[in-house]
Amino acid sequence: ENGSSQSGRGALIVLEGLDRSGKSSQCARLLSFLQGKGCQAEGWRFPDRSTSVGQMISAYLANESELDDRTVHLLFSANRWEKRASMERKLLGGTTLIVDRYSYSGVAFSAAKGLDIEWCKAPEIGLVAPDLVVYLDVQPEKAAERGDYGAERYEKIEFQKKVGEHYHSLRDSTWKVVDASLPMEVVEEQLRELAMSCILESQGKQLANL
Template structure:
């Protein structure tokens, strides 16, 4: 039976991760692989609460509430989308995963070990990519229309946590301060190399 592959793409806001996750799926499909795109927060029950009340509200909820809601949304995501796709041998590319919780709620003061604990049941990605872009660059990209999490200070803190995860070997860093094409080509090569090594 063909084994599926789970990839997640992480990064601070406006780092280009959504573009790259979708581009990776498109490029893999062109190469003959069955790849699908998914994202967090999802469009499920808890994902809708996160989108409406937490991410785009006027003020931030307590970090512990955010972390628990994201974990509940992720549980639904894993059971309804990720596991079924992997069982069918598909490549599933997620735009954000539990590393986002460690980065964002960790930057808000929560213990990263506790965040990992409430997400310990989550399927571990075969490859976790982090698109690194300076906080100052993403703030310019975002312009004036920003959510409560999209402040320069917060993005800097979140980036620091992501870089710590890179240093711990949990994420693979890709320079996100280049053209969409250049970044996309590098990510595709990394993924194809992983797929090739798995089939040896």
């Protein structure tokens, strides 16, 4: 693959956070920064609504369909599993992936509905482990003031508070927490630094699994 022998593997960088914490905006900014530096990088997101599983999820999120809580949990997980092989191929080929939500969203949102957290984690085991998880930290009230809030199923302040508590319990010392209530440019600058050092450090490390 292109450049893989010179530059090593790509890094798996995940952005997590509540709805409207700024993940998609920051993923786009980080991606263009990295590409501008000549880094081989792609932007990914979960749910990936382009697949048939993703379309079922999308209809559910838009309140166009009803699904049992465990069923939708497993669909979100299946949506990551169907991308696992190509994710690994990209990373080993030297492409860094900037991923908008991953397994932690899967666990935090389903646990906030009351599902057992260990049950929620189980189907994520074996997916590719991120090299870096950045949590964009914002109060639900602040996020709710941002554009288009409330359009999708989970965009309710009380529910988002529960999601935030579950994210908190999932965090470990490897996560980087960024204050996402700061201006976009400030968040962007912090993400650049975190991503650059992660990409360098990841080159010498083997890919791991969750």
